[in-house]
Amino acid sequence: MNNNIIEIRNLKKSYDNGKIKALNGIDLDIKKGEFVSIMGPSGSGKSTLLNMIGALDVAGEGFIKVAGIDLTKTSKLNEFRSKEIGFVFQMHNLIPNLTVLENVEIPLYEANLSSEEMRKRALELLKSVNLEDKINQTPTKLSGGERQRVAIARALVNHPSIILADEPTGSLDSKTGDMILKLMRDLHQQKNVTLVMVTHEPYVGNLADRIINVLDGKIIKLN
Amino acid sequence: MSFLSLVVKNPFRNKTRSSLAIIGIAIGIMVIIALGMVTGGLKASAQSTLKAGAAEISVVQTGSGDFGGGRINESRIADVQKINGVKDAAGTLRATNTSITVQSIVPSPSSGGSFGFSVTGIDRNKLSLAGVDSVNGALYSDGSANEVILGKTAAEELQKNVGDTIVLFGKDFTITGIYETGNFITDGGAFMSLTTLQNLTNNANQVSSIAVKVNENANVTQVSNTIQNTYPNELSTTSAASMANRMNNALSTIDMASWAISILAIVIGGVGVVNTMIMSVYERTREIGVLKAVGWKDRRILSMILGESVVLTLISAVMGTVVAVVGVVILLSVSSIGGVITPSYSPDIFLRAFAVAFAVGIIGGLYPAYRASRLSPTEALRYE
Numbered sequence: 001m002n003n004n005i006i007e008i009r010n011l012k013k014s015y016d017n018g019k020i021k022a023l024n025g026i027d028l029d030i031k032k033g034e035f036v037s038i039m040g041p042s043g044s045g046k047s048t049l050l051n052m053i054g055a056l057d058v059a060g061e062g063f064i065k066v067a068g069i070d071l072t073k074t075s076k077l078n079e080f081r082s083k084e085i086g087f088v089f090q091m092h093n094l095i096p097n098l099t100v101l102e103n104v105e106i107p108l109y110e111a112n113l114s115s116e117e118m119r120k121r122a123l124e125l126l127k128s129v130n131l132e133d134k135i136n137q138t139p140t141k142l143s144g145g146e147r148q149r150v151a152i153a154r155a156l157v158n159h160p161s162i163i164l165a166d167e168p169t170g171s172l173d174s175k176t177g178d179m180i181l182k183l184m185r186d187l188h189q190q191k192n193v194t195l196v197m198v199t200h201e202p203y204v205g206n207l208a209d210r211i212i213n214v215l216d217g218k219i220i221k222l223n
Numbered sequence: 224m225s226f227l228s229l230v231v232k233n234p235f236r237n238k239t240r241s242s243l244a245i246i247g248i249a250i251g252i253m254v255i256i257a258l259g260m261v262t263g264g265l266k267a268s269a270q271s272t273l274k275a276g277a278a279e280i281s282v283v284q285t286g287s288g289d290f291g292g293g294r295i296n297e298s299r300i301a302d303v304q305k306i307n308g309v310k311d312a313a314g315t316l317r318a319t320n321t322s323i324t325v326q327s328i329v330p331s332p333s334s335g336g337s338f339g340f341s342v343t344g345i346d347r348n349k350l351s352l353a354g355v356d357s358v359n360g361a362l363y364s365d366g367s368a369n370e371v372i373l374g375k376t377a378a379e380e381l382q383k384n385v386g387d388t389i390v391l392f393g394k395d396f397t398i399t400g401i402y403e404t405g406n407f408i409t410d411g412g413a414f415m416s417l418t419t420l421q422n423l424t425n426n427a428n429q430v431s432s433i434a435v436k437v438n439e440n441a442n443v444t445q446v447s448n449t450i451q452n453t454y455p456n457e458l459s460t461t462s463a464a465s466m467a468n469r470m471n472n473a474l475s476t477i478d479m480a481s482w483a484i485s486i487l488a489i490v491i492g493g494v495g496v497v498n499t500m501i502m503s504v505y506e507r508t509r510e511i512g513v514l515k516a517v518g519w520k521d522r523r524i525l526s527m528i529l530g531e532s533v534v535l536t537l538i539s540a541v542m543g544t545v546v547a548v549v550g551v552v553i554l555l556s557v558s559s560i561g562g563v564i565t566p567s568y569s570p571d572i573f574l575r576a577f578a579v580a581f582a583v584g585i586i587g588g589l590y591p592a593y594r595a596s597r598l599s600p601t602e603a604l605r606y607e
Contacts, residue, residue: 056515097233
């Protein structure tokens with residue numbers, strides 16, 4: 001039985017009328033529950049690949065199927081993202097005027113849940129990242145590590161099948177970064193969620209089950 | 224937190240900018256409501272001149288104008304009464320007592336247009352022709368030389384009650400009753416016996432106008448023309464309907480001017496809303512990218528921004544309404560026109576203001592909301 005949650009064939013993406021080839025024929029399979037690191041230098045196409053998997057951008061050519069949905073054919077990309085994907089960005093990207101709890105509730109607006117249910121689910125996730133005592137604070141009063149933990153809770157609150165993390169420790173000091181990586185790996189294991197992480201730091205990449213090296217829009221090495 | 228709570232919370236991230244936008248729109252709403260209350264009050268007063276029972280035609284001396292500056296011999300009352308179609312006629316003498324200052328807009332013919340206290344002499348049995356149907360207290364007695372009834376506005380201004388004394392033309396008068404017609408001109412004056420006023424003002428056998436009530440099946444214009452044609456160069460007529468029309472025309476002009484001012488205020492306020500919302504969308508570009516990344520549909524983002532815009536304008540509407548109502552009430556209580564205008568609180572005025580505020584919110588928020596909903600998530604997330 002095919003256990004791949006992500007299947008990509010000859011995926012191409014270019015910008016500026018084809019002058020910039022961000023992805024130049026990617027072939028990749030990722031199994032359900034896997035932790036995969038995508039590594040490469042700046043401009044190699046690793047973030048573009050992550051955006052394609054998360055349906056933030058559409059493919060130029062090729063085939064990409066994620067969680068059983070052919071992303072080149074569906075028009076319901078928002079619905080796909082809402083149900084299947086959780087994003088963790090380098091910058092936490094929290095909404096400054098909302099409390100920690102309200103920030104975590106944000107992805108649930110499209111899930112047609114009651115306010116009580118939204119609150120219950122957000123609280124559950126905030127407990128799992130040890131922030132239950134900060135739920136009524138705004139992000140401006142939190143440390144960098146705490147903000148990223150809120151972002152992780154937000155990424156998991158809609159029970160996605162895949163977490164896509166783009167340099168999640170890039171803006172943190174090494175100690176806080178290690179703590180965030182451990183948390184992400186633990187949550188990935190506990191919730192059996194597929195984790196795809198873009199990084200350019202080898203020690204971060206080495207934590208994954210598998211490393212994919214990208215250069216000039218192509219996969220050059222699969223470990 | 225519900226989506227509605229989020230929409231209500233968002234506009235107050237930048238309190239200064241939102242407050243300025245709210246003030247801009249609130250001024251427009253305030254203008255609409257304040258002018259609506261004042262012109263509505265004036266219109267209601269103009270309409271009351273057409274009340275049932277009152278005279279439809281006012282006969283004056285040719286060339287004397289509408290305010291009773293001319294004189295007609297009393298014998299003409301009986302002559303007019305005989306004209307076909309006339310049901311009743313009453314002679315009235317209007318005089319101005321300048322020793323009392325009442326806030327009235329009735330210009331005094333004898334004081335070169337300055338404001339004075341208007342006293343009308345009329346037979347007590349003919350008061351209904353002047354629009355006085357009921358009196359709080361009693362009417363003056365037939366031929367009494369020292370009794371008077373006072374209009375409600377005049378009584379309030381002069382702080383007089385039934386039984387009090389008032390000095391008119393140098394003589395003490397007892398106030399036997401207080402009347403209210405709804406007409407700001409009539410309610411700002413007083414009525415007394417015709418003979419008494421004629422004697423006091425040296426106008427024996429003279430009246431300043433004849434109030435004419437026509438038969439129910441008669442044509443007012445036809446009767447009016449007959450009176451003028453029977454006494455050419457002597458008597459002129461004005462119908463109450465034409466006076467009310469003239470007043471309404473003047474009020475329509477005020478209405479149009481108030482609309483023009485309102486539209487201008489709303490355009491300025493609307494530009495403020497567009498500016499506020501566009502700035503807000505620019506500042507929140509990355510955030511909108513995140514909302515798209517977590518699966519928000521374009522329609523939800525559009526609703527959020529439009530909702531925020533409407534929240535701003537509805538708050539403006541509430542503020543503008545409060546300021547307008549309080550402002551108009553205070554202004555009328557301290558200014559000279561307070562006695563003659565009763566502000567209108569017609570729901571139409573408030574509904575119109577809130578509808579305008581809602582429309583400005585939708586129109587002002589439409590472009591910023593559309594722009595936000597069409598942002599590409601990857602570009603939005605890269606925005607610095």
